[in-house]
Amino acid sequence: METITNSKDNTYIWLAEKGTYDLKQQLGQMVDIVSVKPDTLVLPYGILSFKKVPVVLKSKVNYASGYDALYGVKIRPDSVKIIGAEQEISKIDFVETIPFDLNEVKTNINEIVSLELLNASERLKLSEENIKITAEVEKFTEGTFEIPITILNIPNNVELNYFPKHIKVVYYLSLKDYKNIKVNDFRVECNYNDISKTEKSFFVPKLIVSSDKVKSARMKQNKVEYIFIK
Structure with missing residues (x-):
């Protein structure tokens, strides 16, 4: 198929007027292409890369009176890899968990919490979708x-x-x-x-x-x- 590469914007532009012949070759001679809509496709691309960033726990843990955790709340893993176009992942310095609140805590914490990429492209992927949160709670x-x-x-x-x-x-x-x-x-x-x-x-x-x-x-x-x- 005919494409135009725009290196400045990292995009491929497919034009129907130049690519119809290739479409017909793939669909076979029995198919008659009358028109193609949309007649232009803009396809973004980038060099696939990854970046390791820390996980930020977005939580409020309130212990019951007389209870606490000596070493606080631990998260595992404490960092993850963001996978995607180099230009996009270079703008991200950390990944947050979804809001996670616990109140009147008296027992050990052992929870699975999801990660989220706020205001990021859907094309980006994480090496881990969830993290584990633990804490040893004592009097x-x-x-x-x-x-x-x-x-x-x-x-x-x-x-x-x-x-x-x-x-x-x-x-x-x-x-x-x-x-x-x-x-x-x-x-x-x-x-x-x-x-x-x-x-x-x-x-x-x-x-x-x-x-x-x-x-x-x-x-x-x-x-x-x-x-x-x-």
């Missing part, structure tokens, strides 16, 4: 410790006093791990270098948590005042 609780403050990098010729000497830390973790958490899993540090060349009259303490069993932790105080001793 959670809070605990508190009084953590001693450590002052770092004090020069030998400098003496100072600071207050308070301890800061209360509130931490949040799975109930089953509560008895395994110790004071030594937390450190509160202040750095002399942070105030040595300033006129600040206080340190800003930094909380360091060494246990991966703690989902979150916070200090009840964010200033440590000090005075120099002459």
Whole structure:
């Protein structure tokens, strides 16, 4: 069949006036072609390619009071391949799931959720149409410790006093791990270098948590005042 190639727009244009003979050859001599409508076909084309992009979970998961997931919601696979014309897939940086909401969650999450390509050509394909969403849901609780403050990098010729000497830390973790958490899993540090060349009259303490069993932790105080001793 006769075609016109438009390389700028990546299209083939088929014209009936030039392609009717080829049609008749394929249909056979017993068929008489009177007319062809439409008389022009515009066929887009492109170099078939693929691109790996991350999956974005479009969800709202609300846990019941006293429940949570230590490691949050996991998705598998966390990325997929988009297959299609190179020009089209180059504009896509991620793929979203369909909206997925759960409320008052108390048990483990194990769901299959579909993916969608918003505002994309129907010619594009995904290597996976669905992903798996999982989460280990447990009972959670809070605990508190009084953590001693450590002052770092004090020069030998400098003496100072600071207050308070301890800061209360509130931490949040799975109930089953509560008895395994110790004071030594937390450190509160202040750095002399942070105030040595300033006129600040206080340190800003930094909380360091060494246990991966703690989902979150916070200090009840964010200033440590000090005075120099002459």
